[in-house]
Amino acid sequence: MTTPTPTTGGSATALRRVVLYATLVALALIFLMPLVWMVITSLKTYTAAQQIPPSWLPNPIAGYGYEQILNNSANPVLRWFLNSMLAATLHSLLVLVTASMAAYALARLKFRGRGVSFALIVGTLFIPPTSLIIPNFLIVDQLNWIDTLTVVIVPGAASAFGVFFLRQFFLSLPNELEEAATLDGANQWQIFFRVVLPLSKPALATLAVLSFLTNWNDFLWPIFVLFSPEQLTLPPGLGLLQGSYVTDYPVIMAGAVLASLPVLILFVLAQRHIIQGVSRSGLKG
Amino acid sequence: MADVIEVGAARGDAPPPAAKAARRGASAGRTGRATPYLFLAPYLVLFGVFGLLPIILGLWLSVHQWDFQLPNRPFVGLDNYKELFSSDSAVYGDWWESVRATAIFTVLSVPLLVVVPLGLALLLNRSFPGRTFFRAIYFAPYVLGVAVIGLLWRFLLDANLGLVNRIAGAVGLPSDTPWVTNMPWAWISLVGVTVWWTSGFNAVIYLAGLQDISPELYEAARMDGANAWQRFRNVTLPGLRPVLLFVITTTVLASANMFGQSFLITQGAPGTETRTVVWFIVETGLRNNNAGKAAAMSIMFALMLAVVSLANFRLFRYKED
Numbered sequence: 001m002t003t004p005t006p007t008t009g010g011s012a013t014a015l016r017r018v019v020l021y022a023t024l025v026a027l028a029l030i031f032l033m034p035l036v037w038m039v040i041t042s043l044k045t046y047t048a049a050q051q052i053p054p055s056w057l058p059n060p061i062a063g064y065g066y067e068q069i070l071n072n073s074a075n076p077v078l079r080w081f082l083n084s085m086l087a088a089t090l091h092s093l094l095v096l097v098t099a100s101m102a103a104y105a106l107a108r109l110k111f112r113g114r115g116v117s118f119a120l121i122v123g124t125l126f127i128p129p130t131s132l133i134i135p136n137f138l139i140v141d142q143l144n145w146i147d148t149l150t151v152v153i154v155p156g157a158a159s160a161f162g163v164f165f166l167r168q169f170f171l172s173l174p175n176e177l178e179e180a181a182t183l184d185g186a187n188q189w190q191i192f193f194r195v196v197l198p199l200s201k202p203a204l205a206t207l208a209v210l211s212f213l214t215n216w217n218d219f220l221w222p223i224f225v226l227f228s229p230e231q232l233t234l235p236p237g238l239g240l241l242q243g244s245y246v247t248d249y250p251v252i253m254a255g256a257v258l259a260s261l262p263v264l265i266l267f268v269l270a271q272r273h274i275i276q277g278v279s280r281s282g283l284k285g
Numbered sequence: 286m287a288d289v290i291e292v293g294a295a296r297g298d299a300p301p302p303a304a305k306a307a308r309r310g311a312s313a314g315r316t317g318r319a320t321p322y323l324f325l326a327p328y329l330v331l332f333g334v335f336g337l338l339p340i341i342l343g344l345w346l347s348v349h350q351w352d353f354q355l356p357n358r359p360f361v362g363l364d365n366y367k368e369l370f371s372s373d374s375a376v377y378g379d380w381w382e383s384v385r386a387t388a389i390f391t392v393l394s395v396p397l398l399v400v401v402p403l404g405l406a407l408l409l410n411r412s413f414p415g416r417t418f419f420r421a422i423y424f425a426p427y428v429l430g431v432a433v434i435g436l437l438w439r440f441l442l443d444a445n446l447g448l449v450n451r452i453a454g455a456v457g458l459p460s461d462t463p464w465v466t467n468m469p470w471a472w473i474s475l476v477g478v479t480v481w482w483t484s485g486f487n488a489v490i491y492l493a494g495l496q497d498i499s500p501e502l503y504e505a506a507r508m509d510g511a512n513a514w515q516r517f518r519n520v521t522l523p524g525l526r527p528v529l530l531f532v533i534t535t536t537v538l539a540s541a542n543m544f545g546q547s548f549l550i551t552q553g554a555p556g557t558e559t560r561t562v563v564w565f566i567v568e569t570g571l572r573n574n575n576a577g578k579a580a581a582m583s584i585m586f587a588l589m590l591a592v593v594s595l596a597n598f599r600l601f602r603y604k605e606d
Contacts, residue, residue: 020408027419053454098331124332128538133570134343135340155331217431224567235430253436259429267424
């Protein structure tokens with residue numbers, strides 16, 4: 001788009017290309033190197049990881065780190081993995097269902113109190129969620145949700161982001177489709193399920209992926225509301241793992257790899273949705 | 286996007302006559318008056334219990350001496366707030382130390398988190414093969430959670446076994462820097478890790494903003510003989526102003542809410558110098574069971590953030606007029 005026009009001749013352009021790619025590759029190394037090192041270390045033996053200077057490649061490639069985290073009753077990492085999977089999946093489903101219904105009402109239906117509800121919901125976007133942690137802890141305590149998976153699935157779905165995000169998208173859909181459906185005798189539920197939702201697949205996918213990521217990565221809330229080793233999700237679990245293995249880095253890095261893989265795979269598969277979701281959230285300002 | 290909002294709002298307020306007639310004729314009978322509320326209900330239940338109730342409960346807690354382990358939770362008026370300002374109270378020193386830590390981190394990290402991603406975005410905002418690939422790589426660290434990047438960098442920054450000191454040694458720099466235990470290294474580490482972790486996020490937001498700037502503006506500037514710097518100064522920056530305001534405001538909030546990095550990487554060290562406000566609040570409320578005091582701190586913290594955000598907004602909106 002803003003590529004400089006090659007007025008200065010071929011060699012200058014070629015030189016520019018070289019400089020551009022050299023910069024891009026150097027930056028890529030900075031961003032990727034730590035992740036590569038995490039994988040390399042996870043494949044070393046304990047002794048190899050203690051070597052100074054460290055070897056660049058694990059020799060021999062050792063399953064030690066992974067064996068430790070998979071056969072460890074004090075740190076049931078596999079269980080944490082499944083808990084995280086279940087929590088993030090159910091959380092993003094809950095967000096999709098509740099946010100899409102609410103956003104539809106706010107974007108497309110007329111009713112008394114619409115302005116007030118929308119203002120209230122958007123207003124909470126300006127309250128830092130961290131400042132509500134203490135009262136929210138009291139609430140989930142009263143509900144007897146502490147140390148159950150429910151506590152990391154449900155409360156986060158109150159976030160206004162999903163409603164706001166989908167409402168914007170619904171507003172951008174053309175009115176004519178609904179009008180046609182109305183003339184055909186469809187009611188609001190049918191319009192929602194058969195017209196609006198199918199048209200909104202990209203936005204719904206974006207929201208689902210973002211909600212999954214947020215929930216999978218959440219750290220501050222789960223470390224205070226989950227306690228029993230078998231109830232933990234991965235983020236608080238990794239903290240426990242570090243507590244028991246201290247400087248046994250192959251084991252700790254194996255845990256970190258396990259916690260990174262699903263989101264990295266999701267990122268590779270749904271890159272477009274994630275990037276679009278992020279850039280759209282930036283344009284709301 | 287602003288256009289979308291306006292079009293939508295106009296639509297909502299005054300539907301075209303045809304739609305009005307259609308709705309009255311065809312759907313009014315089929316769709317009850319309760320329908321909109323039924324659509325809204327599931328979310329409103331969640332929102333009420335975990336969005337609104339905590340605000341009220343937080344205010345209520347902050348005027349009580351509320352200990353999880355004690356049966357009596359007497360009303361204490363504004364005492365919890367006053368303690369934050371009276372130097373002879375037990376929390377005074379730790380509270381202001383955490384405010385100081387948060388302020389230091391915010392002041393050090395925000396300029397870098399605003400400028401570095403802008404550089405990345407400008408680099409990526411041209412057409413060349415592999416553009417999407419590099420964008421994805423720069424964004425990749427952001428999809429990882431703070432638990433992962435915390436453990437990873439605690440290891441990378443380890444004074445003896447860490448890769449950072451090994452590389453520093455290999456290129457002739459000191460190889461024994463105490464990255465996570467001493468000042469000023471602890472702040473440098475926390476800021477550096479945060480820049481590495483989240484720059485891709487802001488870069489993607491900038492990229493979207495850059496693509497909204499009309500190429501004709503650049504063309505016109507070039508015709509007028511503007512050099513690269515002048516084009517950046519007079520076309521790119523003014524075009525990015527709304528995006529810049531958004532990035533600065535959200536980045537200030539994100540930095541002020543920092544918790545995981547110092548909790549995991551420096552673990553507050555040295556001493557409790559890198560313990561942030563959010564950390565001190567949850568420690569007071571949930572580790573030491575002082576929910577009343579912690580609630581008062583949360584409200585003070587929210588007010589401080591509101592003031593900072595408003596100041597931001599004023600500063601940048603003002604320039605626009």
